[in-house]
Amino acid sequence: MTQITPRDIPAIAFHNLTDEGYPPAMAKIFAARGIENKVQLDATFAHLVSFEYLKNAKTMAVMLADAIAARKKLLVIADYDCDGATACAVAVRGLRAFGASIDFIVPNRFEYGYGLTPEIVQLAHESKPDILLTVDNGIASVDGVAAANRLGMQVFVTDHHLPGDMLPDAACIVNPNQPGCEFPSKHLAGVGVIFYVLLALRAELRNRGQLTEAQGRALPELLDLVALGTVADVVRLDQNNRILVQQGLLRIRAGRACKGISALLQVSKKSPEKIVSLDLGFTVGPRLNAAGRLDDMSLGINGLLTDDEGVAMGIATQLDTLNRERRSIETDMQEGALAVLDTVNPQDNFSLTLFDESWHQGVIGILASRLKDKFHRPVIAFAQANSGELKGSGRSIAGLHLRDALDLVSKRSPTLIKKFGGHAMAAGLSIDAADFDAFVAAFEQVASELLTPNDLLQRIETDGPLDSSGLTLEAARLLDEQVWGQGFPAPQFDDDFEVLNQRVVGEKHLKLQLATDEGQSIDAILFGHNEPLPEFIHAVYSLSINEYKGAQTLQLIVRHWE
Template identity: 75%
Template sequence: MPQFATLAGISSIPNRRPMTAITPRDIPAPALQYLLDSGYPPALARVYAARGIADSKELDTALGALLPFDELKGVHEMARQLADAIAARKQILVIADYDADGATACTVAVRGLRSFGARVDFIVPNRFEYGYGLTPEIVHLAAQQSPDILLTVDNGIASVDGVTEANRLGMQVLVTDHHLPGDTLPDAACIVNPNQPGCTFPCKHLAGVGVIFYVLLALRAELRTRGAFADRPEPRLADLLDIVALGTVADVVKLDQNNRILVQQGLLRIRAGRACPGINALLQVARKNPERVSSQDLGFTVGPRLNAAGRLDDMSLGIACLLTDDPATALRIATQLDALNRERRSIEADMQDSALATLEQYDPQDRYSLALFDENWHQGVIGILASRLKDKFHRPVIAFARANNGEIKGSGRSISGLHLRDALDLVSKRHPALIRKFGGHAAAAGLSIAEVDLADFTAAFEQAARDMLDAKDLARRIETDGALAQQDMTLEVAHLLDEQVWGQGFPAPQFSNDFAVMNQRVVGEKHLKLRLSANGQPVEAMLFGHNEELPEHIHAVYSLSVNEYNGSQSLQLLIRHWQTKE
């Protein structure tokens, strides 16, 4: 059973689920009118205005609107060093991370550098043997290939010891990363990271794959000035945008305008049949039509299959899928990844059941955080478990799994209001010997502690959460785009919304209306297929993961979806939350 360190004042009483408040987003009238006057359909204009869009320029997703690379600190220097390495035929070894962002960043680096004529290969640490980042152990592993340059992607900003060891062994290190830096930067030959001190690049939310894509843009410009393309065509870096889009969405970075451009341009290439064989194969095994792929498909369908390699096996498998130009090879690997993802879901379900069984005796209203450990939990799945528990209890959650040498590794997910890396930094400053290492973002972070310190860490993390959160932050709240007008509850509007880029910081639209339940039946043993009525207009709907009978009248939060069956399409509502109509 999971261990849950009890804190003073926490009662063992039956679990009360957090209350849920459904609140419509504010829609500024001037912005809405501007968008309507600009020709946007009413439903889309409302949604955009509610997300702070007040000028159609903010919705420009053409490549020409992409921020230039010039303000990225260190990018010109790194471009010069890479150009020198290509000219000198030096061996470059990419050091990748083992998640989807790391895999796509590695693929973009290898494909892009090879297109420029570089000698390049890659290694990706197995999370169960080496852990995260450019550690001294990874440096020694890399040294066996005798590279001249180590190029990190989606990691490296915290690899102080690893870079020192690489320097000692005579290997030059170039760091590309997007994670928040610690107090000390590694002594690398060059660092490109929009979040490093002194970087004025406006988009601070680039994923790791976005950072290396920008480095390649700068490298191409540098090679152009050196006349490298005088007798051959310039490589088309835009052809890498399908991979950039996948990594950007899968890493759940904020989709500001610059990231939306990267994602939209990638989606356009996938829909036009110009994706790499690996992405096409991953869509095929997931039974998704590339012509209608959405950003949600990348995040919830393709990304998890790619991530499954790093969670349960070795991310080299996922990178191989994205690197191959042979469709048959891509399909064979994608089939393996699909099987790994099914195994991951099974492991996750068992872990969640064990965690919830333990938590049933606790009242989440009495605490601000959750930290759990089970010796049987899988290191590769604890991040997903933390995310599920965070969603269920609306608390920051850290789930731990056993590692080596008396350590346990934790993966955390947080709610709005608590910057998780900052919370861990606060714990570390208050208790310097408690956390052995940590890193991450506002919403997600990882750490290692001694197993014997679990109770002390739980108490310290709870105190940090109490210091950084107010009670109101713990109230579950669902933001919606209000009630959808009857004339907008159509298949055409569903298609229109599907074509846009949605994600972290730019959430997919969901609406809330009153409905009469006209018909309901259980399908697949645990889902409800519904026929609802909104103001007398019938509409089909699905409620997944719920097989108990609904009352006659409900208030529901839902999104529009396109249901495809036997070659025909129809509108279907996906119920995200419901409550009895008062």
């Protein structure tokens, strides 16, 4: 059952915003997202939280400045998702601009798994670096850091994942979620953390009189990468993250994106000047992620590092092909999973845990996300790994902090989970194949304790109805200018409509002409549905701009109907 729920609109915030000049429709939208005044919507650098509050950022900056002066060799240990790839590119581009000798490696997920493992340390040691710099990983790499220390390499950890009970014995750790860190924006992505470290390094080099004017301008040019990694990692878009994303989008729209992002936009048939935050998450990010899911993320990182337009386009084309392959694999896996579920009623459970020996390790996270959306309960999908292990990827719903739930399973059954890590809404883990049934039971037990039946109701939050003053092309343009994403959801509305006309387009979509109660006729589209609608519907919809032969018109995208 789906429940359409209007968002709460705090009256004081609404009145503050209207007093400051916002139209009532926009004031309602922002007030419902916790905005109380226009300052909270200011996306200029003046409101970016200072690196001074980020624990150890200044310390790491001093250590990096010393390393650059001593011509020490740095090696970035990257992660194989979009956040890790962009973080790696920011680290390499930024540190090279400051004069560092730096290279990178990224673990192949199918051979080495995630993070700074002892095996990756051994591989890194072959190139004889003085310092290993982790990006988007490392906070849980206790054994890997110990191995690096034994081999005489220092480790600088930059990460944003939640720490475990023990921190690694690294030379320096920067992570807004580590104990004792007072940084107010706990939702920085991995790419945001390394960007902050570079901000601190720039200040340190300036204090030493070792910063040229060109070096001082280098960091803002990395904000396209910061924006992409932040949106793609689905971290909460608090004001600090919205500033980073907005500033990155402004650079992309101005034609100042790196060659790799420009090429990815071109193969995606997206115009840079019209790109919005959702394009980063649903168009550019998946193509970059495809390298880490099916092949080797080094391909994607090299695409972000090159300044050669031809090389960038060649890599982007490969990534686009990989993404098509990923979608095909995902479709097959989803069909297989749903076929299995025909014999099981997931409504009887608080969680859903699945395994199929034919599933691909690189796509189980997307599968878990799709099933979570369909059945609205925590889902963990497992695939076959090496040495009798299963690799799992999980996605959760509001009400169950997935990493904490796995931690509880681990505490109750210490030998059940070999390793795990992640966030509230997404996590990864590995178990022995022989323990699959035991894990299913243990995870279901924890889920049943942490969730209530009410938590499992599928809810669609909306911003209520829009009158004719809000159903305009201008309103759609105004909404497009904002940064929307996790924790700051794009507006969607609900209302009653008469279906005046409908026809199937592209074999599986419905092109609609709807009429409001006020008699306004408006175009709409319902994707992935080709069966006729009844004459009257209640629809959840969002505003979009449809372009045809150079003309722009308002179009509703129907998200749900009944």
